[in-house]
Amino acid sequence: MSELQKLVAEVRACRVCADVLPLGPRPILQGSSTARLLIASQAPGAKAHETGLAFSDASGDRLREWLGLSKEQFYDPVRVAILPMGMCYPGRSPNGGDSPPRPECARIWRAKLLEAMPALRLALLVGNYAQDYALGRGKMTVRVRDFRHNLPRYFPLPHPSWRSRIWEHKNPWFREEVLPALRREVTDVLTKAC
Numbered sequence: 009m010s011e012l013q014k015l016v017a018e019v020r021a022c023r024v025c026a027d028v029l030p031l032g033p034r035p036i037l038q039g040s041s042t043a044r045l046l047i048a049s050q051a052p053g054a055k056a057h058e059t060g061l062a063f064s065d066a067s068g069d070r071l072r073e074w075l076g077l078s079k080e081q082f083y084d085p086v087r088v089a090i091l092p093m094g095m096c097y098p099g100r101s102p103n104g105g106d107s108p109p110r111p112e113c114a115r116i117w118r119a120k121l122l123e124a125m126p127a128l129r130l131a132l133l134v135g136n137y138a139q140d141y142a143l144g145r146g147k148m149t150v151r152v153r154d155f156r157h158n159l160p161r162y163f164p165l166p167h168p169s170w171r172s173r174i175w176e177h178k179n180p181w182f183r184e185e186v187l188p189a190l191r192r193e194v195t196d197v198l199t200k201a202c
């Protein structure tokens with residue numbers, strides 16, 4: 009069993025947040041020692057909790073459209089890793105939307121998991137939590153607009169929830185300038201895989 013497989017088995021048995029997760033622990037992640045593209049996301053939604061598959065909802069369809077990837081490409085762990093900041097569904101926030109990812113999760117698991125995936129070349133930082141973790145605190149819109157500053161290692165993106173449609177409408181440069189560059193970077197990193 010590889011180091012990564014051992015770690016994933018430990019993650020799947022994790023119950024650190026069991027007392028505060030409304031539906032209980034069900035860590036959702038994908039990856040391999042050969043994966044070159046990391047999708048550093050926020051936390052699984054209720055549908056992902058139910059299906060056991062990350063981004064198995066409308067947000068996932070939107071993200072795949074942004075990236076120019078089919079479902080087959082997106083869910084190929086040989087090339088693509090998906091690692092949320094909190095790997096279990098955190099429940100609903102009283103303010104609407106989902107609660108933030110459990111902060112324990114990244115502290116306990118993230119560095120070890122990333123270390124066990126040494127082929128990663130490009131990390132898509134999907135939403136503020138992943139961006140703050142990798143880049144320090146900042147404003148999502150500014151980071152996405154200035155995406156070139158963090159290449160070739162990181163590419164910041166909004167979270168692809170339904171709210172991102174309103175955000176896209178206010179920021180037309182995202183579709184005009186950022187998405188073509190994003191698709192080039194993703195294609196480049198994946199076609200050089202293995």
Ligand code: SF4
Nearest residue numbers: 022024025035096113
């Ligand atoms: S969110 Fe992370 S730390 Fe908490 S139970 Fe799930 S895997 Fe464990």
